[in-house]
Amino acid sequence: MDERTMLGLLADRLPRAGDDAAVIDGLVVTIDMLHEATDFPDGTTRYAAGWRAVGASLSDVAAMGADPAAAVAVYGAPEFDDRVLAFVDGARDVCEAVGTEYVGGDLDHHEEFTVATTAVGRTDDPVLRSGARPGDAICVTGTLGRSGAALELFERGETERANGLFRFEPRIEAGRALASHASAMMDSSDGLARSLHQLAEASDCGMAVETPLPIDDAVDSVAGPDERLELGAFFGEDFELVCTIPEKRYPAAKAASPTPLTRIGTVVEDGVTLDGEPMPDRGYTHEG
Amino acid sequence: MDERTMLGLLADRLPRAGDDAAVIDGLVVTIDMLHEATDFPDGTTRYAAGWRAVGASLSDVAAMGADPAAAVAVYGAPEFDDRVLAFVDGARDVCEAVGTEYVGGDLDHHEEFTVATTAVGRTDDPVLRSGARPGDAICVTGTLGRSGAALELFERGETERANGLFRFEPRIEAGRALASHASAMMDSSDGLARSLHQLAEASDCGMAVETPLPIDDAVDSVAGPDERLELGAFFGEDFELVCTIPEKRYPAAKAASPTPLTRIGTVVEDGVTLDGEPMPDRGYTHEG
Numbered sequence: 257m258d259e260r261t262m263l264g265l266l267a268d269r270l271p272r273a274g275d276d277a278a279v280i281d282g283l284v285v286t287i288d289m290l291h292e293a294t295d296f297p298d299g300t301t302r303y304a305a306g307w308r309a310v311g312a313s314l315s316d317v318a319a320m321g322a323d324p325a326a327a328v329a330v331y332g333a334p335e336f337d338d339r340v341l342a343f344v345d346g347a348r349d350v351c352e353a354v355g356t357e358y359v360g361g362d363l364d365h366h367e368e369f370t371v372a373t374t375a376v377g378r379t380d381d382p383v384l385r386s387g388a389r390p391g392d393a394i395c396v397t398g399t400l401g402r403s404g405a406a407l408e409l410f411e412r413g414e415t416e417r418a419n420g421l422f423r424f425e426p427r428i429e430a431g432r433a434l435a436s437h438a439s440a441m442m443d444s445s446d447g448l449a450r451s452l453h454q455l456a457e458a459s460d461c462g463m464a465v466e467t468p469l470p471i472d473d474a475v476d477s478v479a480g481p482d483e484r485l486e487l488g489a490f491f492g493e494d495f496e497l498v499c500t501i502p503e504k505r506y507p508a509a510k511a512a513s514p515t516p517l518t519r520i521g522t523v524v525e526d527g528v529t530l531d532g533e534p535m536p537d538r539g540y541t542h543e544g
Numbered sequence: 545m546d547e548r549t550m551l552g553l554l555a556d557r558l559p560r561a562g563d564d565a566a567v568i569d570g571l572v573v574t575i576d577m578l579h580e581a582t583d584f585p586d587g588t589t590r591y592a593a594g595w596r597a598v599g600a601s602l603s604d605v606a607a608m609g610a611d612p613a614a615a616v617a618v619y620g621a622p623e624f625d626d627r628v629l630a631f632v633d634g635a636r637d638v639c640e641a642v643g644t645e646y647v648g649g650d651l652d653h654h655e656e657f658t659v660a661t662t663a664v665g666r667t668d669d670p671v672l673r674s675g676a677r678p679g680d681a682i683c684v685t686g687t688l689g690r691s692g693a694a695l696e697l698f699e700r701g702e703t704e705r706a707n708g709l710f711r712f713e714p715r716i717e718a719g720r721a722l723a724s725h726a727s728a729m730m731d732s733s734d735g736l737a738r739s740l741h742q743l744a745e746a747s748d749c750g751m752a753v754e755t756p757l758p759i760d761d762a763v764d765s766v767a768g769p770d771e772r773l774e775l776g777a778f779f780g781e782d783f784e785l786v787c788t789i790p791e792k793r794y795p796a797a798k799a800a801s802p803t804p805l806t807r808i809g810t811v812v813e814d815g816v817t818l819d820g821e822p823m824p825d826r827g828y829t830h831e832g
Contacts, residue, residue, distance in 0.1 A: 341553060
């Protein structure tokens with residue numbers, strides 16, 4: 257059974273699941289697991305890993321338009337050395353960057369370096385994935401493709417620059433600013449294409465997106481023209497916010513967002529397209 | 545560096561850590577990671593694993609005297625099949641058993657079966673580990689040694705009985721009933737001996753404990769007299785509450801607790817002893 261089929265079965269059992277974070281009684285709660293084989297390429301510092309892992313959970317809180325209350329993590333590794341402290345420093349610093357607190361966690365002896373993170377937030381009015389309506393503007397915060405570019409740089413051994421790109425700012429402030437305007441929102445952790453498909457499915461509508469997309473300059477510095485769109489629109493793990501905003505609220509939303517907001521398209525009745533061509537519901541595919 | 549040295553270093557950096565759960569603004573948050581090699585013996589059903597993993601986090605909420613608000617989990621495994629649904633059923637059922645809700649989580653492709661769980665709770669008056677004072681009664685809920693007995697049964701292939709013992713009831717109601725009486729509290733997940741040492745260290749006092757301890761009947765059915773104390777007092781993973789209660793409040797606390805409460809000793813100035821002999825600060829050691 258693939259992951260999506262299973263998530264569908266689970267959604268039937270867990271009515272509060274299926275968004276970036278679960279919502280219950282004014283709280284949002286999210287949990288993530290990252291591990292060496294798939295999430296931390298060779299050269300990733302533990303500081304960047306702590307920042308990134310906790311940041312990923314804070315991004316889920318941001319995507320609900322919520323105010324973060326705290327974050328915790330489990331650090332699982334074969335041994336506990338100074339790298340634990342570097343990890344915790346990264347975790348603390350990303351929390352500080354968005355005005356919340358890293359309050360601790362646990363250690364676990366684990367063969368593979370594995371991290372679990374939770375962030376908790378508060379909101380009385382969460383923004384779900386299901387509220388997009390035809391005619392709404394489709395918008396994205398910041399720029400896309402930083403993580404894809406980072407991976408390319410890790411492969412080339414340019415680890416300092418790569419680690420820098422890996423430390424992203426969770427869009428907490430933007431999420432809160434957009435919460436009163438957006439009809440639907442999620443983060444781009446699975447890539448723009450999958451985010452659009454997920455918003456379309458949850459909202460029972462379509463998404464018509466057009467180039468140019470706000471692709472990060474770092475992508476241009478590592479990728480040729482063919483790879484550019486792959487890294488920007490399909491790679492994911494960027495933790496920007498993808499949201500839909502009723503047309504008449506779009507100017508106010510754009511003005512309110514502390515992170516630059518780019519309109520990339522319009523919600524339509526059905527189909528997910530890029531420049532009029534079907535945009536596949538997939539993640540990154542290496543071209544070479 | 546061993547785990548305890550590292551936890552000491554981390555405590556300096558993370559003032560809100562070091563208890564069963566972190567406390568911030570009326571919320572308690574805890575995160576745990578369990579995995580096949582150390583936590584789920586051969587024969588553990590995924591239903592029991594889901595119950596137990598989420599139960600472990602709920603036990604941390606109970607140990608703070610808090611009211612659970614929600615629980616989430618990540619299920620990490622090489623493949624996603626019907627066992628995911630069994631796990632989720634276990635997770636839901638343990639939440640239901642204590643009046644809270646399992647609100648979802650995530651899936652992660654992971655070579656080793658690995659589970660991360662979080663529970664969130666609310667309390668305005670958390671019970672910390674640091675409030676024990678000489679003269680207080682030392683008490684424990686329920687019986688000790690169930691998990692040790694279960695492990696022995698898994699080794700013998702008596703998996704049905706073992707899985708039954710693995711599904712414990714988190715002491716949420718007892719924790720809330722004891723919260724207004726107890727001066728210090730934690731759960732027995734590292735074993736009674738380590739719990740006593742941790743309470744003693746956090747409260748800067750000693751613990752004088754006397755037999756008989758409330759050891760579970762299941763222990764007697766699997767262990768000889770030599771192993772009995774090992775499984776009951778050192779093995780751990782039992783998720784009972786260990787607390788200290790001012791002498792004059794002890795009768796009211798005993799009456800209020802919905803789970804039988806046994807007095808096992810008295811808080812003293814220093815030293816952790818069992819029947820007058822030093823009680824080592826260690827977990828289980830197999831005698832054979």
